[in-house]
Amino acid sequence: xxxxxxxxxxxxxxxxxxxxxxxxxxxxxxxxxxxxxxxxxxxxxxxxxxxxxxxxxxxxxxxxxxxxxxxxxxxxxxxxxxxxxxxxxxxxxxxxxxxxxxxxxxxxxxxxxxxxxxxxxxxxxxxxxxxxxxxxxxxxxxxxxxxxxxxxxxxxxxxxxxxxxxxxxxxxxxxxxxxxxxxxxxxxxxxxxxxxxxxxxxxxxxxxxxxxxxxxxxxxxxxxxxxxxxxxxxxxxxxxxxxxxxxxxxxxxxxxxxxxxxxxxxxxxxxxxxxxxxxxxxxxxxxxxxxxxxxxxxxxxxxxxxxxxxxxxxxxxxxxxxxxxxxxxxxxxxxxxxxxxxxxxxxxxxxxxxxxxxxxxxxxxxxxxxxxxxxxxxxxxxxxxxxxxxxxxxxxxxxxxxxxxxxxxxxxxxxxxxxxxxxxxxxxxxxxxxxxxxxxxxxxxxxxxxxxxxxxxxxxxxxxxxxxxxxxxxxxxxxxxxxxxxxxxxxxxxxxxxxxxxxxxxxxxxxxxxxxxxxxxxxxxxxxxxxxxxxxxxxxxxxxxxxxxxxxxxxxxxxxxxxxxxxxxxxxxxxxxxxxxxxxxxxxxxxxxxxxxxxxxxxxxxxxxxxxxxxxxxxxxxxxxxxxxxxxxxxxxxxxxxxxxxxxxxxxxxxxxxxxxxxxxxxxxxxxxxxxxxxxxxxxxxxxxxxxxxxxxxxxxxxxx
DNA sequence: AATTCTGCGTTTTTT
DNA sequence: ACGCAGAATT
Numbered sequence: 001x002x003x004x005x006x007x008x009x010x011x012x013x014x015x016x017x018x019x020x021x022x023x024x025x026x027x028x029x030x031x032x033x034x035x036x037x038x039x040x041x042x043x044x045x046x047x048x049x050x051x052x053x054x055x056x057x058x059x060x061x062x063x064x065x066x067x068x069x070x071x072x073x074x075x076x077x078x079x080x081x082x083x084x085x086x087x088x089x090x091x092x093x094x095x096x097x098x099x100x101x102x103x104x105x106x107x108x109x110x111x112x113x114x115x116x117x118x119x120x121x122x123x124x125x126x127x128x129x130x131x132x133x134x135x136x137x138x139x140x141x142x143x144x145x146x147x148x149x150x151x152x153x154x155x156x157x158x159x160x161x162x163x164x165x166x167x168x169x170x171x172x173x174x175x176x177x178x179x180x181x182x183x184x185x186x187x188x189x190x191x192x193x194x195x196x197x198x199x200x201x202x203x204x205x206x207x208x209x210x211x212x213x214x215x216x217x218x219x220x221x222x223x224x225x226x227x228x229x230x231x232x233x234x235x236x237x238x239x240x241x242x243x244x245x246x247x248x249x250x251x252x253x254x255x256x257x258x259x260x261x262x263x264x265x266x267x268x269x270x271x272x273x274x275x276x277x278x279x280x281x282x283x284x285x286x287x288x289x290x291x292x293x294x295x296x297x298x299x300x301x302x303x304x305x306x307x308x309x310x311x312x313x314x315x316x317x318x319x320x321x322x323x324x325x326x327x328x329x330x331x332x333x334x335x336x337x338x339x340x341x342x343x344x345x346x347x348x349x350x351x352x353x354x355x356x357x358x359x360x361x362x363x364x365x366x367x368x369x370x371x372x373x374x375x376x377x378x379x380x381x382x383x384x385x386x387x388x389x390x391x392x393x394x395x396x397x398x399x400x401x402x403x404x405x406x407x408x409x410x411x412x413x414x415x416x417x418x419x420x421x422x423x424x425x426x427x428x429x430x431x432x433x434x435x436x437x438x439x440x441x442x443x444x445x446x447x448x449x450x451x452x453x454x455x456x457x458x459x460x461x462x463x464x465x466x467x468x469x470x471x472x473x474x475x476x477x478x479x480x481x482x483x484x485x486x487x488x489x490x491x492x493x494x495x496x497x498x499x500x501x502x503x504x505x506x507x508x509x510x511x512x513x514x515x516x517x518x519x520x521x522x523x524x525x526x527x528x529x530x531x532x533x534x535x536x537x538x539x540x541x542x543x544x545x546x547x548x549x550x551x552x553x554x555x556x557x558x559x560x561x562x563x564x565x566x567x568x569x570x571x572x573x574x575x576x577x578x579x580x581x582x583x584x585x586x587x588x589x590x591x592x593x594x595x596x597x598x599x600x601x602x603x604x605x606x607x608x609x610x611x612x613x614x615x616x617x618x619x620x621x622x623x624x625x626x627x628x629x630x631x632x633x634x635x636x637x638x639x640x641x642x643x644x645x646x647x648x649x650x651x652x653x654x655x656x657x658x659x660x661x662x663x664x665x666x667x668x669x670x671x672x673x674x675x676x677x678x679x680x681x682x683x684x685x686x687x688x689x690x691x692x693x694x695x696x697x698x699x700x701x702x703x704x705x
Numbered sequence: 706a707a708t709t710c711t712g713c714g715t716t717t718t719t720t
Numbered sequence: 721a722c723g724c725a726g727a728a729t730t
Contacts, residue, residue: 058720083720108719126725128714180720248719348717370719404707411707445706526720545718567717583718606715607721 006030006037013235013268014038017045020228020262021235022213022255026299027284027589028275028551031237035209036065038235040072042207053205054079055224057212057245059527061549065211078205082220084526086183089190089201091522096194097186102518104177104388105525109376110397111135111179117396118167120416124160138165142181143217143249145188174423176394184219191226202230212549213238213258217249225261234262240295241288244545244583246575256295271299275551277306280595283625284588290620291578308627311618312598316609317559320598321354323629324556325362327596328539331554332364339365341553343540345587347565351558352541363662363704365538370546375524379489379499380506384521386479389459390466391517393428406488408451418442430459458482472517473510476503544587555591557584560599561612584617596629597621655683660704668704 006014010030013023014037025031035054043049054069054077056062065079080088087105095101106114115135119126137157148169157165172179178186191198208228210216213236216224228234236258243252259265273281278301285299314320324344331337344355349371359366374380382405385398392398396419404410421441422429434456436442436449444452465478480486480503489499513520540552544565559565566580588595603612655661659671661683669687 081720128725183720244718245720247717350716407708409707413706543718569717579718 006034007272009268009270009272010034010037013270014041016235016266016268017042017233019232020258020265022258022262022265022267023235023237023270024255024267024295024297025237025239025270026273026297027239027242027586028273028281029270029299030274031239031270032061032065032211032549034270035211035235035237036068036072039069039077039209043073043075043077047207049073049075049077051205052077052207052209053085053227055082055085055208055210057081057215058549059084061211081526082216082223083180083183085223086187087522087526089187090178090183093190093194093197093200094186096197097190099173099178099186100176102176102391104175104392104395104398105183105522106172106175106177106179106397107376107525108180109381110177113397113400114171114175114177115164115168117416117419118164118171121167121420122160122163124164134161134164137161138168139181140249141165142185143219145185145219145222171396171423174394175396176392177397181219184217184223188219188222188226191223198226199230201227206231207233208235210234210236211238212242214240214243214252214255215245215250216254217251219249221251221254232262241291241297241582242548242586244548244579244586246579269297271297273299273301274303275592276301276589277303277593279306279308279625280588280591283309283595283621284585286622286625287581287588287617287620288585291581306593309621309625310594310596310627310629312596312629313614314598314600315602317351317354317600317603320558320600321358323598324355324558324596325358325364327556328359328364329362337553338537339539340537342556343542343547343550343552343554343590344556344558345542345544345547345590346558347544347567347583348559349543351564355541355558359539360662367538367540369540369542374502374505377499377502379502382485383476383479383503383506384524386459386462386483387475387517387521389430390462390475393430396422396429399429402483403452403455406484406491408455409445409448410451414444414448430456466517471511472513472520473507475517476507476510544583547590548586551590551592553592554594554596555587556596556598557587558598559603560597560615560618561603562615564603564612565615565617581617581620655703661685662704 010033013021013034016038023031023034025034039052039054042052054062054065056065056079059081062079062081062084066077069075069077069079090099090103091101094103112131112135115131115138116126119131124130141157148165172182191201205227208224208231210224215238224234224236236255238255240252240255243250243255246252254261259267276284281299281301288294312320312323314323328339328342331342332339346352346355352368352371356366356368375384382401385395385401388395388398389402400415400419403415418433419429421439422432424441425432425439432439432442433452436444436452462475462478462482466475470478485503486500489496510520515523544557563571565584566577570576570580597618599614599618600612602609604610655671655674657671657674660668661671662668669685671683672686673684
């Protein structure tokens with residue numbers, strides 16, 4: 001054990017074996033290190049790896065932890081999110097709750113669609129605001145473990161909302177599906193209801209470690225509590241000042257009350273920061289003091305002081321991006337920093353676009369973390385829906401998504417009616433349709449009848465192939481053929497190339513997959529792999545929320561404007577403002593050496609230019625740590641501003657063979673062939689490892705030489 | 706009843 | 721600028 005690399009407090013935490021332990025760890029104090037080293041220690045003293053359960057908040061964190069533990073001990077330890085843990089427990093044991101073990105998991109979009117179906121069913125207006133509220137309320141009730149049966153007295157739901165909740169829960173069951181919250185809610189229900197099962201899991205994991213404990217909600221807190229009740233070996237690590245998920249039910253009180261929840265708890269504070277310069281850290285400490293009451297920390301840097309924090313006031317969001325990109329170009333051109341050490345953080349996803357444009361113009365590789373995930377794309381979800389139908393008779397949403405692909409006269413009304421009939425007879429939707437002629441209330445026109453028969457025929461052919469153990473990637477290719485999916489995509493030529501490319505990527509991922517189809521689908525729903533390409537040496541773009549747990553040499557936090565950050569929807573209460581402030585605190589403390597903070601005087605938003613007021617948080621940063629940037633290298637900006645205009649200039653002779661072009665995902669490539677297709681001018685381009693055919697009017701290309 | 710058209714409102718953060 | 725829900729059209 002390389003305890004030598006740990007300080008006294010860290011060692012204490014690592015060497016604490018039995019009994020509840022709370023590690024209050026400030027930003028950059030090496031908390032994840034402590035968790036991984038502690039696990040290594042447990043294995044070293046002879047605890048079987050299977051007995052250890054490490055819980056994290058994101059899949060990325062879970063994966064990283066597994067990898068680090070593997071490196072340290074060459075053993076596999078289960079590191080997962082609470083949601084994956086829930087899925088695992090329920091997959092094994094949900095039959096005790098009268099559910100089927102082969103349930104599917106509905107993501108946010110699916111769950112909203114089902115909720116819409118409920119409103120329809122109850123003849124309630126499909127009002128967007130209402131939909132959002134009810135979704136939020138249902139999620140909150142589940143996260144707070146409120147029982148559906150005593151809703152009337154305890155909840156703030158009106159009678160209509162209660163009806164919707166009931167119906168929604170019923171429909172989920174009809175579809176043999178669970179939503180995200182169910183994974184936690186039903187896990188608790190199961191563990192509470194069945195002491196044998198509880199004991200089974202208590203015995204399975206006798207050491208539980210939880211990272212980012214300040215972000216646990218009541219359901220997660222309860223799962224942890226129940227599972228560790230017997231062994232009492234629970235170690236939680238976190239920082240109340242980094243609690244940024246209260247809108248998802250997180251309660252930072254969980255970490256503050258730990259010593260009351262677990263008697264004999266040992267508390268260890270880590271207050272040495274190994275990440276940031278004193279300037280950055282002091283500024284962050286100062287800022288967070290505006291929140292009260294807090295658990296006072298005295299986080300001290302261990303590094304020699306560094307540059308001041310650079311503040312830049314831009315006229316427009318374009319200038320803001322230009323400033324950031326000019327700084328990055330500066331670092332790049334002088335080889336001062338590698339691109340992978342640079343990150344840009346923003347409050348909302350839509351802010352990323354302008355940075356993307358400018359980075360692309362300047363041939364700076366970048367990766368966006370988060371945003372619309374690959375698996376949330378329409379075409380991917382379509383294919384996944386077909387896959388779901390291969391293994392499910394019940395999944396109504398999968399049916400509803402696919403029945404009209406390609407268009408065959410099935411509209412919303414007909415589809416909803418079919419669902420109601422299937423509910424009425426309590427027969428799974430696919431089974432019902434297979435013999436629709438024996439149900440007089442299924443009224444279809446002759447075109448629909450033929451189309452439905454063909455659709456089902458294809459589904460059953462696919463099922464047959466599946467039962468004959470066809471490879472997953474081949475199965476997807478078969479879906480494309482049988483369902484005429486690519487032809488369907490061509491109906492929208494503007495998006496065709498992109499979507500086809502995404503499907504190819506899905507096929508590639510399927511090829512690498514060695515697990516069951518069920519597991520593949522579950523992983524995709526829960527794991528939400530959002531990384532787009534693998535170029536390590538690229539600038540990272542992400543929301544502040546996504547930045548938690550990461551660190552970078554140089555960080556740009558952009559858009560420090562009232563109503564954007566703090567966000568306009570988070571200004572109702574002091575609590576919300578304080579959470580926004582914690583979010584800023586998280587962002588600041590990600591920076592190791594250089595921190596830039598920018599804001600604009602005007603911003604183009606909702607299709608119009610609006611004046612922006614500097615964020616209140618800027619005033620909360622102590623002047624002594626700041627350096628106002630007056631100007632920046634305009635020269636480089638104007639260059640790329642002009643290239644932007646030239647890129648709009650005409651097409652005919654724009655490209656020639658042998659030219660080098662740059663593409664966001666594929667990188668640099670040379671043009672091998674130019675020809676016309678039905679979609680217009682098309683180029684075959686040789687990229688690093690492959691030749692791609694790209695249609696010039698759709699693919700974003702930049703000519704390099 | 707489905708598809709096509711059009712004008713309106715919309716954008717917080719994520720498992 | 722975009723998507724989506726109602727209106728107009730088939």
